Structure formats: structure tokens, C-alpha cells
Amino acid sequence: MDRLVPTPSLGVIPERDSGKPLILDIHGLGIDFGGLHAVEDFTLLIGRTEIAGLIGPNGAGKTTVFNLITNVYQPTRGVILFDGIDTRGKRPDEVSRMGIARTFQNIRLFKDMTVLDNVLVGMHNQIPYSMLSAFLHLPSYHRKEKEAREKAMDLLGIFDMQHMAKWQAGSLPYGAQRRLEIVRALATDPKLLLLDEPAAGMNPAETAELMENIRNIRDRFQIAVLLIEHDMSLVMGICEGIAVLNYGKIIAKGSPEDIKNNPTVIEAYLGKQED
Amino acid sequence: MEQLKKKFHLGKTNREKIFTFGIVLLFFAVIEILRGTGNLSNLLKGQLVPICAYVVMALSLNLTVGILGELSLGHAGFVSVGAFTGIVTATLLKPVVPQTWLVLLISIVAGGLTAGIIGFLIGIPVLRLRGDYLAIVTLAFGEIVKSLITNLYIGVDAKGLHFSFINDNLNLLEGGKKIIAGPMGASGFPKISTFLAGILLILFVLYFLYRLLGSKMGRAIKAMRDNSIAAEAVGIHLTRFKLTAFTMSAFIAGMAGTLFALNFASLSATKFNVDMSILLLVFVVLGGLGNLRGSIIAAGVLTVLPEMLRSLRDYRMLAYSIVLIAIMLLTNNQRLMQWWTQTKKDAKKWFAKIRKAKDGGEA
Ligand SMILES: Nc1ncnc2c1ncn2[C@@H]1O[C@H](COP(=O)(O)OP(=O)(O)OP(=O)(O)O)[C@@H](O)[C@H]1O
Ligand SMILES: [Mg+2]
Numbered sequence: 001m002d003r004l005v006p007t008p009s010l011g012v013i014p015e016r017d018s019g020k021p022l023i024l025d026i027h028g029l030g031i032d033f034g035g036l037h038a039v040e041d042f043t044l045l046i047g048r049t050e051i052a053g054l055i056g057p058n059g060a061g062k063t064t065v066f067n068l069i070t071n072v073y074q075p076t077r078g079v080i081l082f083d084g085i086d087t088r089g090k091r092p093d094e095v096s097r098m099g100i101a102r103t104f105q106n107i108r109l110f111k112d113m114t115v116l117d118n119v120l121v122g123m124h125n126q127i128p129y130s131m132l133s134a135f136l137h138l139p140s141y142h143r144k145e146k147e148a149r150e151k152a153m154d155l156l157g158i159f160d161m162q163h164m165a166k167w168q169a170g171s172l173p174y175g176a177q178r179r180l181e182i183v184r185a186l187a188t189d190p191k192l193l194l195l196d197e198p199a200a201g202m203n204p205a206e207t208a209e210l211m212e213n214i215r216n217i218r219d220r221f222q223i224a225v226l227l228i229e230h231d232m233s234l235v236m237g238i239c240e241g242i243a244v245l246n247y248g249k250i251i252a253k254g255s256p257e258d259i260k261n262n263p264t265v266i267e268a269y270l271g272k273q274e275d
Numbered sequence: 276m277e278q279l280k281k282k283f284h285l286g287k288t289n290r291e292k293i294f295t296f297g298i299v300l301l302f303f304a305v306i307e308i309l310r311g312t313g314n315l316s317n318l319l320k321g322q323l324v325p326i327c328a329y330v331v332m333a334l335s336l337n338l339t340v341g342i343l344g345e346l347s348l349g350h351a352g353f354v355s356v357g358a359f360t361g362i363v364t365a366t367l368l369k370p371v372v373p374q375t376w377l378v379l380l381i382s383i384v385a386g387g388l389t390a391g392i393i394g395f396l397i398g399i400p401v402l403r404l405r406g407d408y409l410a411i412v413t414l415a416f417g418e419i420v421k422s423l424i425t426n427l428y429i430g431v432d433a434k435g436l437h438f439s440f441i442n443d444n445l446n447l448l449e450g451g452k453k454i455i456a457g458p459m460g461a462s463g464f465p466k467i468s469t470f471l472a473g474i475l476l477i478l479f480v481l482y483f484l485y486r487l488l489g490s491k492m493g494r495a496i497k498a499m500r501d502n503s504i505a506a507e508a509v510g511i512h513l514t515r516f517k518l519t520a521f522t523m524s525a526f527i528a529g530m531a532g533t534l535f536a537l538n539f540a541s542l543s544a545t546k547f548n549v550d551m552s553i554l555l556l557v558f559v560v561l562g563g564l565g566n567l568r569g570s571i572i573a574a575g576v577l578t579v580l581p582e583m584l585r586s587l588r589d590y591r592m593l594a595y596s597i598v599l600i601a602i603m604l605l606t607n608n609q610r611l612m613q614w615w616t617q618t619k620k621d622a623k624k625w626f627a628k629i630r631k632a633k634d635g636g637e638a
Binding site: 091121148184185 | 491506508510512513
């Protein structure tokens, strides 16, 4: 893991990513739900191959940040630059095509479809045949479908899920559903992967394996990962930079070491100690 | 590699497709044999084209309701648009095009195109919205189409087509011909639909839908129905695919409308009312949402049934409901399906055992 170094705009990113354009550059982001400032003055920089963590107590606004980055919500204030491009006003599907992929805290698979088809839907925009060749079953249709299936099987291989390809996604065990969501997100060929509590409901052994997998994914695809997680062993184990959110505001940023020893963070998590 | 090919190429879905095409062809063969041997009742003879038309309408609605997952309560409106477009087209073409089949083909395409364009125009504002707005709008659409056509007068003479609305002042020249006469409906148009054309249309639509479902677009549409938020998150443009599927659905409904219309001597727009839309919905729901074969069977059986049951007199409605329930059980019942697959598995095992015993005996 690289040392974190400051960027010109005063954020920190891993040393190997410095000098390259940032993958995500968020400034002063905020959203209100009625009177509630769900997220306020949120600023975050992420390097091109960084694994970053977003943590905080329940209801802090972490998932809301993901919904803002993917334009499911339109921000009330602030700017999001993805790979240098302002994402304001784009539809969620356009943001996905720009290279941001995500998983959902409350799993959202295509339940009635097979595991393989779930991945193939993720690859939709990478399968280049015309509808005419699909209707006439021209050679290009067969070739591209075959290539897509092979690539989908390859992606399922990341989590050793090839044997489940024909299973109905809704019938998978919980952990496998979470892993399939990650595979489907990867299938969109992203530059930034957002994982919302990927280890939720997993046992320590599964979590350890997931950690290894996330690192492998980053190494293999050379992408950035931003993950929300309550499991501190995972967050401290793989994240290079961590941001802590409380009541919609960032209360601390830094390396796992910095965060572990930060009194404000400890207070936010444990509540103020009465003496 | 070989394994992959086997796995994905001639799987269960392909067998199911072949089976569905088989049912349609079998139906065609049986009817033709009955006709050839003179055993086809007049009652059934008159029902042949309507059966095909209703089957196509059910398939079309299944695309919207079952596959896309949007509710359409005015599908008869698209059928109606197709029907009257087809009537006008056929009337105009009949004197100039000698081949009847060509007249029919062009009319069906014209009916489909008009309905498709209208479906597209309705879809643009409505399918952007989330929620069941399509149901409300299509319900209104069906009624509007009905009253528009009931007040529409179209005639043709040497100078071309004449339109008029509400009042019958077409001012046709000598030798001119009224095609649509407001509340009186259309009459005197060529009666050129045939059973063969109906079967071909079913086969074409089935082929089209299966190819759609087997493509990336079909996957995207199904994904949208399953979970639209996730579909959008993986880069599926929701409005675009909804609009495409709905337009295709309207197009198919329009083609069915022309086929249906050109089977009669006269036709009034009131035939395409809410009752018809609901009837189509019943076909789709009974046959199973997204289940093409189910739609075919439900539409086919439920179109002939009321006529067949006439002889039962008072027990007609009772028998009708029993059949409804039977279809529902046959096409939608999970347990029955499981039982069937289990039985098939058991039978296979049993055969394998027998074969083994036989081979063992011979060796
Ligand atoms: N669409 C919405 N409308 C109104 N309030 C919302 C909406 N979405 C989120 N909130 C509120 O914003 C706050 C932050 O919610 P969010 O889901 O982002 O928290 P979180 O940090 O992801 O929590 P958890 O760890 O429990 O997942 C909560 O108070 C929530 O009730
Ligand atoms: Mg959350």
C-alpha cells in the first residue's frame, strides 16, 4: 500500500496515483431532504487506483453520497467531477456509461433472470451488434453473444461462481447475491466501483475472502474502489484513504492509522463518554 | 469450449421455442385436415381468422404487460387503429393491385405502422414517468380512438381520398365510394384475410418476439421489469427501451387489427371497446405474464370456447369459468409445473434403468 500524499487541492491520494488525473473530485456536495441536511459540504478526492473507504454511524448519509455520485439524486449544492468531467444533469444510465458502477446496500439483482443474464445485462453497452443482426441471427450476433458469454463467465470466475451461471439470481444464497452484484457492476467496465456494505451478512471467513477479492479486482482492472462498510477489519485492512461521515458531514479523513487514533471519530462511534 | 457450446446452444429454451412453434403448426395442420375431409364445422370456419387475430393481439399485449411490465388498458385502441387503416389501405389497393395476398400484406404492414407510430407518440410523454400512468392514459386512449372513428367519414373518388368529421359531407364525385361512414362503421371493403395469412402472422410475430427476447435488448427489457433502478445503474436507458418495446407492441396490435378487420363484411369502431381490452388482458394473465405459449393457448381456447359452449345453454358460463380455472392452473401453477418436471425426470431415470438392464442382459 502506498503512502498518502497531498494533492494541489489539499486532498490526499496514494503516492502512485499522484501526478495522474483524479478519478473522482467532489467539492462542497450537499443535499437536503425537506429540512434535513442529509449531506453537507462533502469534499473527497480519489486516486485512479485507490481503494477508499467511507464509514460512519447508521444514518450518517453514506448511501446518500453514493446516490449523489450516481445521480440517482440531484445535489442541492456542490460539484462532482468524474475523470475531470462534471456529471451534473446526467441521467444515472449516462453516469454508468461514463464509468461509475455500484452495488446496492439492499441487494437489487434481476431476480427472475439467471446469474449469467444478470452479468450480461451489465455488459449491455459492451456488446456491439445491431438489432438487425439479432433478428436475423447474422454471424456477428452469434460471435458477439459468444464472446460476451465467455467474458461473463470469466468475470463470474473472480468469485468462483461459474457453476451457478444457470441458476436463478433470486435463488442464490445471500453472500452469493452480494458477490453477483459486484460481478454485474464490473461487467459495465467501470473506472470507479462503488460498493455499499459489500460484507454485510457475511461471516469473518467470507469477509476475509471478499477483502482479498476486492484487492485483486483493483489490481487486475486498475480501477478505483470506494466502499461503505461497517466491518472495521475490512475497512482498516484494505482501504488506503478513509473518510468518516457523521450527520452528513465529514468529521475526519486520512489513512487507517490516522482514523483509528482520531478522538473525534472514536467519540462519534462510541458516543461522548460521560465522566 | 465444447461444453460451453452445449450449455448455451440447444438448451431448454430452444426446445420450448420449437414446441411453441409446433403447437401453432399442429393447429394449422389439424384444421386443414378437417377442412380437407369436410369435417370442419361452419361455426369453427368463421372463427379461424379471429382466433389468429386474437392470438396475435394477446402476444402483442404480453410484450407490454408481461415482458415490459407496464399495464395497458386500452390495447383495443391500437387494434382499432390498425383495423381501420387496413380497411382504407385494402380498399384503395384492391382495384390497382391484382394479387390479393399482396394487398393483404401491404394493408397489414400499413395497419401495424400507423398503430406503431401512435404508440410511439403516446409513449413519449407517458413512459418517462414512473408509476402506472400508462394504464390510465391507454384507457383514455382506447375510448378516444373509439369515439373519433365513430365520427369519422372517409371516402374515395376519382380525385382521391376525402375526409370529414362528425358530419357526413364527403361530397364524393359520381362513382365515389364511402369507406368509413361514421357510426355506421366501415363496409364494402375487401374481405381478404385468410386462415393461412393468420397462421403466418402468428409465426412471424412469435419469431420476432423470440429473437427480441434472445437479444441484448430483450435482456435489457426484462432487467428493467425486474428492477428498474438496478437496470439504470448498469447503463440501461429506461425511457428508450420502454418506448421501443411499447412501440413494437402497438405495431403488432395494429397488424392483428388489419387481419381481424379484413375478415368481415362490415365493421364498426364500437367493436374495439374496453371489453375487448380487458379480454386481451385476461388472455395474457391466464396464459402467464411473459409466457408466449400461454398467451397463444389462452387466446385460442377462449376465443372458440364461447361458440363451442352454445349448446350447453344455461351451463355455458359455468363451463366457461371451469375452463378459465383449468387454463390458469395449467399455465401458471408452480406446483403443477414442478410435478411435471419431476415426473419427466423420473420417467427418464426409469427408461435409463430399463436400458441398462437390457444392455446388461445382452452382454
Ligand atoms: N430519499 C430520501 N428522502 C428523505 N430522507 C432520506 C432519503 N434518503 C435518505 N434519507 C435520510 O438521509 C439520512 C441518511 O441516510 P443514508 O441512507 O444515506 O444513511 P447511511 O449512512 O447509508 O446509513 P446506514 O449505515 O444505515 O446504511 C437518513 O436520515 C435518511 O433517513
Ligand atoms: Mg446506507
